Amino acid sequence: MATGDVALGNAGxxxxxxxxxxxxxxxxxxxxxxxxxxxxxxxxxxxxxxQSANNVLLRAIFGMGIxxxxxxxxxxxxxxxxxxxxxxxxxxxxxxxxxxxDILVAMNAETAKDDILSLPxxxxxxxxxSLDLKQYRNDVVCYPIPFDKLTATVCPEAKLRxxxxxxxxVGVLAKLISLDMKAVETALRRQFAKKQKASDLNWAAVExxxxxxxxxxxxxxxxxxxxxxxxxxxxxxxxxxxxxLGAMFAGVTVVTWYPITPSSSLVEQLIxxxxxxxxxxxxxxxxxxxxxxxxxxxxxxxxxAGWAGARSMTATSGPGISLMAEFAGLGYFAELPGVIFxxxxxxxxxxxxxxxxxxxxxxxxYLSHGDTKHVMLLPGSVKECFExxxxxxxxTEQLQTPVFVLSDLDLGMNNWMSEPFEYPExxxxxxxxxxxxxxxxxxxxxxxxxxxxxxxxYRTLPGTDHPQASYFTRxxxxxxKALYTERPDDYQNxxxxxxxxxxxxxxxxxxxxxxxxxxxKIGLIAFGTSDFxxxxxxxxxxxxxxxEVDYLRVRAFPFTSDxxxxxxxxxxxxxxxxxxxxxxxSLLKLDLPAEDAVKLRSVRHFNGLPIDARSVTxxxxxxxxx
Amino acid sequence: MATSTVTKxxxxxxxxxxxxLDYRGGKTTLCAGCGHNAISExxxxxxxxxxxxxxxxxxxxxxxxxxxxxxxxxSRAHSFNSVHGRMPSVATGALLGNKTMKALxxxxxxxxxxxxxxxxxxxxxxxxxxxxxIEDNGVYGLTKGQFSATxxxxxxxxxxxxxxxxxxxxxxxxxxxxxxxxGRSFSGDKKQLLAMLKAAIAHEGTVMLDVIxxxxxxxxxxxxxxxxxxxxxxxxxxxxxxxxPHFEDIAIDYDPGSTYDVTMHDGSHLRLRKLHENYNPTDRxxxxxxxxxxxxxxxxxxxxxxxxxxxxxxxxxxxxxxxPLALLPQERxxxxxxxxxxxxxxxx
Numbered sequence: 001m002a003t004g005d006v007a008l009g010n011a012g013x014x015x016x017x018x019x020x021x022x023x024x025x026x027x028x029x030x031x032x033x034x035x036x037x038x039x040x041x042x043x044x045x046x047x048x049x050x051q052s053a054n055n056v057l058l059r060a061i062f063g064m065g066i067x068x069x070x071x072x073x074x075x076x077x078x079x080x081x082x083x084x085x086x087x088x089x090x091x092x093x094x095x096x097x098x099x100x101x102d103i104l105v106a107m108n109a110e111t112a113k114d115d116i117l118s119l120p121x122x123x124x125x126x127x128x129x130s131l132d133l134k135q136y137r138n139d140v141v142c143y144p145i146p147f148d149k150l151t152a153t154v155c156p157e158a159k160l161r162x163x164x165x166x167x168x169x170v171g172v173l174a175k176l177i178s179l180d181m182k183a184v185e186t187a188l189r190r191q192f193a194k195k196q197k198a199s200d201l202n203w204a205a206v207e208x209x210x211x212x213x214x215x216x217x218x219x220x221x222x223x224x225x226x227x228x229x230x231x232x233x234x235x236x237x238x239x240x241x242x243x244x245l246g247a248m249f250a251g252v253t254v255v256t257w258y259p260i261t262p263s264s265s266l267v268e269q270l271i272x273x274x275x276x277x278x279x280x281x282x283x284x285x286x287x288x289x290x291x292x293x294x295x296x297x298x299x300x301x302x303x304x305a306g307w308a309g310a311r312s313m314t315a316t317s318g319p320g321i322s323l324m325a326e327f328a329g330l331g332y333f334a335e336l337p338g339v340i341f342x343x344x345x346x347x348x349x350x351x352x353x354x355x356x357x358x359x360x361x362x363x364x365x366y367l368s369h370g371d372t373k374h375v376m377l378l379p380g381s382v383k384e385c386f387e388x389x390x391x392x393x394x395x396t397e398q399l400q401t402p403v404f405v406l407s408d409l410d411l412g413m414n415n416w417m418s419e420p421f422e423y424p425e426x427x428x429x430x431x432x433x434x435x436x437x438x439x440x441x442x443x444x445x446x447x448x449x450x451x452x453x454x455x456x457x458y459r460t461l462p463g464t465d466h467p468q469a470s471y472f473t474r475x476x477x478x479x480x481k482a483l484y485t486e487r488p489d490d491y492q493n494x495x496x497x498x499x500x501x502x503x504x505x506x507x508x509x510x511x512x513x514x515x516x517x518x519x520x521k522i523g524l525i526a527f528g529t530s531d532f533x534x535x536x537x538x539x540x541x542x543x544x545x546x547x548e549v550d551y552l553r554v555r556a557f558p559f560t561s562d563x564x565x566x567x568x569x570x571x572x573x574x575x576x577x578x579x580x581x582x583x584x585x586s587l588l589k590l591d592l593p594a595e596d597a598v599k600l601r602s603v604r605h606f607n608g609l610p611i612d613a614r615s616v617t618x619x620x621x622x623x624x625x626x
Numbered sequence: 627m628a629t630s631t632v633t634k635x636x637x638x639x640x641x642x643x644x645x646x647l648d649y650r651g652g653k654t655t656l657c658a659g660c661g662h663n664a665i666s667e668x669x670x671x672x673x674x675x676x677x678x679x680x681x682x683x684x685x686x687x688x689x690x691x692x693x694x695x696x697x698x699x700x701s702r703a704h705s706f707n708s709v710h711g712r713m714p715s716v717a718t719g720a721l722l723g724n725k726t727m728k729a730l731x732x733x734x735x736x737x738x739x740x741x742x743x744x745x746x747x748x749x750x751x752x753x754x755x756x757x758x759x760i761e762d763n764g765v766y767g768l769t770k771g772q773f774s775a776t777x778x779x780x781x782x783x784x785x786x787x788x789x790x791x792x793x794x795x796x797x798x799x800x801x802x803x804x805x806x807x808x809g810r811s812f813s814g815d816k817k818q819l820l821a822m823l824k825a826a827i828a829h830e831g832t833v834m835l836d837v838i839x840x841x842x843x844x845x846x847x848x849x850x851x852x853x854x855x856x857x858x859x860x861x862x863x864x865x866x867x868x869x870x871p872h873f874e875d876i877a878i879d880y881d882p883g884s885t886y887d888v889t890m891h892d893g894s895h896l897r898l899r900k901l902h903e904n905y906n907p908t909d910r911x912x913x914x915x916x917x918x919x920x921x922x923x924x925x926x927x928x929x930x931x932x933x934x935x936x937x938x939x940x941x942x943x944x945x946x947x948x949x950p951l952a953l954l955p956q957e958r959x960x961x962x963x964x965x966x967x968x969x970x971x972x973x974x
Binding site for chain 2: 233234235236237245248249250251252253254256273277278280283284285286287288289290292293294296297298299300301302303304305306307308309310311312326327330420421423424427428460461462463464465466467469470471472473474475484
């Protein structure tokens with residue numbers, strides 16, 4: 001491509017043409033077994049209870065010690081629309097989305113035809129036998145199953161059958177791919193821990209599927225699981241729960257929110273944790289949670305609480321960020337702390353609000369009126385959701401400015417395997433706050449004076465018992481003593497100090513993670529959830545093309561000097577991101593010297609699905625002309 | 627003594643030993659004669675007379691002429707001039723951060739009834755312990771005299787433009803939505819406003835005071851229903867407001883037949899002498915009816931319309947620890963290592 005840019009907007013869901021071939025081509029006899037390295041996609045209808053079945057599958061594979069990941073592709077709807085859940089088992093530990101589906105479980109009659117047509121040749125399809133999907137593909141291994149009949153035998157109550165039916169496919173799969181039934185039962189009992197009756201009923205459904213498959217199916221496909229020990233000691237958690245835990249261990253005290261997918265579960269899980277672990281013996285809470293009337297109020301409360309000295313936060317997504325713009329500007333100018341989690345998703349609320357994206361980067365970096373810029377943290381794993389939540393609270397109080405943590409739907413709402421989180425050993429950093437004693441010693445203070453040369457001023461909290469403690473908080477018009485002013489020099493001094501403070505931030509934010517070979521002239525820069533796809537793509541490039549590429553994962557804005565050095569030391573640097581406009585590319589171009597900015601190239605993935613390694617590899621091969 | 631020594635008279639002090647001077651603020655930059663300045667004076671008097679420690683107060687405001695006024699009183703208190711119409715959220719956050727503070731919010735009619743009406747109604751619902759004062763002049767002053775949403779139907783601008791939309795009655799709204807102390811006063815009525823402000827300080831819960839405060843520059847002419855003249859001719863007090871602070875002798879007689887005596891949270895007494903038939907400040911329905919009837923008559927009803935001292939405030943409802951959340955030490959806000967390990971074990 002002449003521009004050197006490749007956009008991958010339509011990658012991922014295009015229906016593959018059935019490959020020519022016969023049934024013999026796909027029979028198991030002629031194919032080598034594929035062990036612990038395939039993907040399963042379950043196509044269902046939302047509201048049918050398939051989430052429980054899919055969790056059991058995920059947990060069972062995890063229980064067999066095999067690295068696994070699960071991704072929910074769901075509609076903005078309560079019940080009745082198509083939903084897909086993708087599980088990937090990978091002995092190599094790849095947990096990004098796999099572009100190709102190896103095993104399809106087609107439980108949704110409405111999408112079944114499209115679902116089977118989208119499979120690559122040699123894949124497997126499991127479906128209700130009345131759907132007769134075999135007619136569409138002769139290059140796919142088909143296992144028609146009498147799901148309804150099997151369900152009826154274990155579940156006399158007709159109204160429960162819709163829910164129980166999903167467990168039948170768990171049993172069928174267990175037999176077909178050698179999923180350990182012990183691991184399945186452990187996962188299932190865990191899932192229904194508090195509901196014995198449901199637990200038994202669902203287990204009966206699993207067994208019915210398993211027995212049917214044992215008696216009636218002959219395996220014609222190569223996909224099997226074998227026990228490993230790669231998940232020992234690991235945990236499974238979603239990014240929103242991880243961020244909630246991070247906030248709790250950061251000592252958050254004021255939480256405000258307005259429900260919006262995909263951020264709601266962050267606050268909901270935080271509320272559960274806080275109720276459990278932050279209520280004192282007398283029943284009183286060391287936290288306040290407010291469901292606000294909208295996102296404008298949510299951030300207003302956060303900044304009010306931050307001003308009063310509390311550790312405060314809110315969580316939202318793109319449209320909420322838009323509404324918070326005005327307050328974000330005031331927070332920047334008046335130098336107020338507060339943490340804002342943005343669980344990014346596709347833009348407006350109608351259409352694809354339940355699909356993932358990394359597309360709020362530019363809007364947050366410069367959110368609001370006038371000259372503003374904001375500190376952003378970019379976690380790339382559930383562990384970093386936990387750690388950066390804590391870092392965000394320290395940074396916001398240290399820097400006295402709002403700090404944004406940008407996760408995304410893929411990270412926030414999907415289950416991820418991780419090392420257990422480590423307890424924070426460092427004490428909380430509450431920033432520069434003066435006490436009444438300090439004020440007596442210093443004979444007063446100037447709220448916006450740069451005393452230490454790092455451009456961060458000192459503040460006092462309301463209620464400080466000293467006649468010189470108070471100051472007046474307002475937007476742009478204040479001098480060092482927080483007195484009203486419209487003088488040109490006062491305003492310019494303020495703006496220059498805020499700029500210097502941003503330079504201080506550059507040194508305090510998390511540094512990038514760099515994987516460097518020392519030989520490669522090609523670099524990759526990515527952030528957030530793209531990490532998993534990049535790691536896998538690097539392996540693909542090495543294995544398939546013999547090309548080694550260096551990799552830098554940005555973890556914060558403003559960029560640290562390491563990012564400059566990385567670009568300077570490579571000929572081409574590909575910025576990989578999950579948005580259309582190359583938002584990270586734009587931020588980097590603004591930050592880098594001109595001679596380095598021209599080295600940047602762009603790989604963009606923006607179809608609402610999580611990015612996958614193959615798409616990155618293909619784009620890079622094309623642009624690099626490998 | 628026949629000496630020539632000049633003895634300085636001891637300055638008058640309140641129960642904390644502070645002078646009125648200790649409650650003053652910066653020099654006002656509002657127009658001479660602006661109702662807002664009179665309200666600032668009454669706020670100073672009320673805080674001084676009630677003996678409120680200035681450092682224990684937070685002042686919050688939105689945007690507009692009214693919202694500038696916190697700079698003109700109580701310099702020794704922290705103050706936050708926030709965003710147009712969004713002061714309620716900032717006040718909510720600040721009070722959650724430190725519930726031990728006395729919070730005073732100053733807003734205007736544009737700030738409250740138009741851009742901020744969403745936050746206003748939710749503030750009233752929550753019964754946040756905030757004294758919310760609307761300095762109500764029916765026009766946008768800082769942008770030079772456009773109608774606000776509290777301007778009465780038929781009221782006339784200086785330019786001759788007639789308001790053709792009905793006014794939002796902030797008091798009716800506040801009563802309906804759950805505020806627990808609702809009243810209206812007039813910046814020119816020193817005695818009533820001072821008594822209401824003192825009672826407001828004694829109250830625990832949302833106090834909503836709509837204070838008609840004429841704009842001498844843009845809305846004080848013939849044909850305006852928010853002018854000094856109109857108020858002088860149409861003010862109709864529902865009751866005579868008396869207040870006995872908790873630290874003063876309350877052995878002053880009153881007639882229980884004609885006067886409501888309300889015991890406030892701090893033990894002070896609000897005494898409301900009926901001037902209207904069927905007046906009952908603890909009944910929302912009569913309060914709203916009285917307001918609507920007065921409006922029909924073209925009169926501006928003032929006084930305390932509604933008081934409820936039983937409903938828990940928002941900070942009580944949340945069952946927070948006694949200390950300010952902002953000041954809790956790490957030992958009380960970061961759970962132990964053992965708890966993290968316990969959580970991790972469950973996720974394995």
